[in-house]
Amino acid sequence: MAVLEILTYPDERLKQESVPVADFDDDLRARVAALEETRLAGPGAVGIAAPQVGWFERVVIVDVSKLKKPVPNHGYLVLVNPEITAWEGFAVGREGCLSVPDFTGNVIRAEAIRLEARDPWGQALEFQMQGFEARAVQHEMDHLDGLLFLDRLVSRRNDLFRRKNHQ
Amino acid sequence: MSNWCMLTLVGTDRPGIVAAIAQALFQGGANLGETSMARLGGNFTVMMMVQHEGDTEALRSLVEPVAASLGLRLHLDPIEAHLHQHRIPDVRISVFGADRAGIVAQVTTALARVGFNILDLQSDVGGSKSTPFYVLHIEGQADDGVEAIEQALAPLRDSGVEVEVQSIETMIG
Numbered sequence: 514m515a516v517l518e519i520l521t522y523p524d525e526r527l528k529q530e531s532v533p534v535a536d537f538d539d540d541l542r543a544r545v546a547a548l549e550e551t552r553l554a555g556p557g558a559v560g561i562a563a564p565q566v567g568w569f570e571r572v573v574i575v576d577v578s579k580l581k582k583p584v585p586n587h588g589y590l591v592l593v594n595p596e597i598t599a600w601e602g603f604a605v606g607r608e609g610c611l612s613v614p615d616f617t618g619n620v621i622r623a624e625a626i627r628l629e630a631r632d633p634w635g636q637a638l639e640f641q642m643q644g645f646e647a648r649a650v651q652h653e654m655d656h657l658d659g660l661l662f663l664d665r666l667v668s669r670r671n672d673l674f675r676r677k678n679h680q
Numbered sequence: 681m682s683n684w685c686m687l688t689l690v691g692t693d694r695p696g697i698v699a700a701i702a703q704a705l706f707q708g709g710a711n712l713g714e715t716s717m718a719r720l721g722g723n724f725t726v727m728m729m730v731q732h733e734g735d736t737e738a739l740r741s742l743v744e745p746v747a748a749s750l751g752l753r754l755h756l757d758p759i760e761a762h763l764h765q766h767r768i769p770d771v772r773i774s775v776f777g778a779d780r781a782g783i784v785a786q787v788t789t790a791l792a793r794v795g796f797n798i799l800d801l802q803s804d805v806g807g808s809k810s811t812p813f814y815v816l817h818i819e820g821q822a823d824d825g826v827e828a829i830e831q832a833l834a835p836l837r838d839s840g841v842e843v844e845v846q847s848i849e850t851m852i853g
């Protein structure tokens with residue numbers, strides 16, 4: 514499998530909405546493998562969405578298990594036809610994107626989510642996620658709806674004070 | 681061959697400054713790179729990376745008339761434009777407290793001592809004339825990690841200033 518070419522902003526195709534996966538077959542799993550190889554070839558990406566490589570089906574990969582500073586996670590996840598069924602809280606965090614080189618910005622995301630999806634064999638998956646992993650999933654799922662984090666930027670200058678932890 | 685300049689403007693704030701300057705540059709065939717502009721205590725300040733076919737004097741003749749008409753002082757420095765090489769900050773520091781002399785000096789000296797590289801600094805004075813307070817936001821790169829920053833700033837915390845150090849995890853995906 515070769516590393517695939519990543520579409521970069523302002524490529525119009527990144528605005529395209531992706532369609533649900535219908536067939537959970539070997540072809541799907543081969544495409545997932547190529548998508549993962551492409552993610553790993555990028556600079557420190559914890560996720561990738563199929564439309565970023567011009568594949569307009571609802572497939573994302575997220576893996577936040579290899580960070581220097583560990584965060585709660587569910588390991589390596591291939592999420593097919595993912596749906597967020599519940600949101601809770603919000604948090605400002607810094608994001609970048611393989612499709613938006615040399616730019617990072619602050620984005621507000623739900624702090625915790627409940628997620629349903631299929632694995633590449635069609636088995637049902639369900640997760641309760643929080644923090645960095647929830648952020649990564651929300652970022653990747655935006656790609657499936659033709660959205661980039663640029664669509665959700667909030668000002669860096671008027672950043673919110675984070676609530677302090679008094680120990 | 682095109683040249684890059686850092687264009688700096690300072691003057692009393694009024695509506696239309698950015699539009700007038702940006703138009704003059706655009707009409708004159710100049711290009712903008714990264715910029716930073718803000719109202720600081722009733723003054724408007726502009727820093728712009730400007731790309732221009734001519735030399736610094738040609739650029740000056742383009743901007744000077746507009747700047748003068750708006751009461752702005754103009755300064756130009758030839759620069760090298762290192763675009764598309766953003767550094768990603770990994771630590772964010774917030775400091776706030778009753779305004780007193782030396783806060784910025786103390787914070788930044790402590791940071792410099794541990795090799796912290798400031799990428800962005802914004803500070804503001806709030807409150808009233810009689811009880812002003814100071815707010816400082818810094819983002820940058822800490823090669824030695826958050827702990828070293830915490831330790832370096834601990835003495836400030838003891839002096840009654842609120843100090844918060846957060847690591848910034850940039851999610852790339």
Ligand SMILES: [Zn+2]
Nearest residue numbers: 610611612853
């Ligand atoms: Zn992305």
